Amino acid sequence: MVSVVVINFKGTSQLEKCLTHLVRTNYPNFEVIVIDCLTDNLESWIKQHFPNVKVVHYDYDIGPSASHNVGKHVLNPESKYIAFVDNDAYVTENWLTELVKVMENDEKIGVAQAKLLVTFNEKLMDNAGLAIDFLGTWYSTRGLKAEAFQEVMELFAASSAGCLVRMGVFDEAGGFDPEYFIYDDDTDFSFRVRLLGYKIVLVPSAIVFHNGDPIKALNPRKLRHSIKNRVYTMVKNYEFKNLLWRFIIYYLLTVSACAGFAAVGHFLEAKETFNGLFHPLLNFREILKKRAVIQSSRKVKDSELFKLGFIRNDIRATIMEFKLRAKQILYNSFNNR
Numbered sequence: 369m370v371s372v373v374v375i376n377f378k379g380t381s382q383l384e385k386c387l388t389h390l391v392r393t394n395y396p397n398f399e400v401i402v403i404d405c406l407t408d409n410l411e412s413w414i415k416q417h418f419p420n421v422k423v424v425h426y427d428y429d430i431g432p433s434a435s436h437n438v439g440k441h442v443l444n445p446e447s448k449y450i451a452f453v454d455n456d457a458y459v460t461e462n463w464l465t466e467l468v469k470v471m472e473n474d475e476k477i478g479v480a481q482a483k484l485l486v487t488f489n490e491k492l493m494d495n496a497g498l499a500i501d502f503l504g505t506w507y508s509t510r511g512l513k514a515e516a517f518q519e520v521m522e523l524f525a526a527s528s529a530g531c532l533v534r535m536g537v538f539d540e541a542g543g544f545d546p547e548y549f550i551y552d553d554d555t556d557f558s559f560r561v562r563l564l565g566y567k568i569v570l571v572p573s574a575i576v577f578h579n580g581d582p583i584k585a586l587n588p589r590k591l592r593h594s595i596k597n598r599v600y601t602m603v604k605n606y607e608f609k610n611l612l613w614r615f616i617i618y619y620l621l622t623v624s625a626c627a628g629f630a631a632v633g634h635f636l637e638a639k640e641t642f643n644g645l646f647h648p649l650l651n652f653r654e655i656l657k658k659r660a661v662i663q664s665s666r667k668v669k670d671s672e673l674f675k676l677g678f679i680r681n682d683i684r685a686t687i688m689e690f691k692l693r694a695k696q697i698l699y700n701s702f703n704n705r
Contacts, residue, residue: 369444369446369448370397370447370448370451371444371447372390372399372452372453373401373436375432375454375455376404376407377405377406377407380410383402386455387417390459393459393463394465398464400418400421401424401438401442403438404426410425430546431549432549433550433553436528436543437544449471449534450535451464451467451533452529452530452533453576457530458576458577459530460574460576463574463575466571466574467480470520471532477566477568478537478564478566478568479531479534479537480571481568482574483514483572484577485578486510487577491513492510492512492513494509494580495580496510496527499678500678501682501686503683504601505683505689506525506685509570520569522676525554525555526568526570527578528553528557530578537561537566542560544556544557551594551597552600553597555601556597556604562668563667563668564665564666565668588640591644591693596644603656605662606670610670626645629641
């Protein structure tokens with residue numbers, strides 16, 4: 369049994385296409401649950417168009433991170449797996465069959481990600497976390513040729529846009545951290561799964577199309593979350609000997625970026641970047657409590673992840689991300705004239 373959780377926010381235009389594809393899934397034993405924020409009359413709309421789909425609706429925005437943590441009272445108690453799909457992802461008929469097949473063949477696999485392809489060009493990959501750099505930025509598959517990925521392979525982190533998680537592993541890892549709200553929550557979750565000794569894999573035979581656009585999806589006002597969440601992930605998950613220098617360098621680079629935003633007149637971006645750095649300091653005691661739980665239960669040392677190439681000792685991915693954000697700011701500035 370698989371519980372498929374679809375994360376939705378404020379509307380049905382993307383959700384309708386997502387669910388239309390999902391209900392055609394040829395796997396024989398699954399349920400679909402939509403976790404929604406701020407969509408008016410969604411329950412009646414679902415009942416009319418997709419009567420077998422469950423709905424959990426919130427009249428306020430709890431954020432994607434918290435939305436992944438569905439209460440046990442909602443899921444089928446017989447579910448062995450929980451799958452996550454974004455509302456802008458469109459599955460193929462055998463996606464779930466292929467993911468379950470791989471998981472059933474290896475009990476050490478905690479998370480299996482579908483082969484996410486971008487909708488505007490099915491020959492190109494969407495995101496999958498091959499590794500992270502010194503500061504936690506993904507070396508991602510996005511933009512790479514899809515044909516290069518034909519065999520099941522290990523990843524450091526899976527994208528929550530389309531993945532399958534063993535229910536016991538989800539519980540053992542503590543689910544997603546709701547404090548993240550949005551961005552980097554799947555990095556943190558994957559990190560914790562890895563520290564517990566489970567594998568995360570990409571399954572190329574499970575095809576899912578994803579309509580996510582990092583340029584349009586990122587918003588200057590959401591910079592605060594992406595900045596603070598990177599700090600959360602570092603502080604919670606690294607051994608102390610590998611944390612201190614990362615923490616210092618990340619703060620120095622991000623303060624420089626904040627000053628750069630201000631120098632070119634992007635004061636909103638500068639403000640949100642500063643807020644993102646300041647927020648973890650205000651909540652440091654709570655972060656340390658989470659760190660204590662994670663570090664006391666870890667079964668894998670950082671050094672093992674270094675040896676496997678999942679954590680790399682460079683910042684090239686972070687530099688590429690900064691370039692992407694600069695492009696995003698120019699895009700937003702042009703469109704807001």
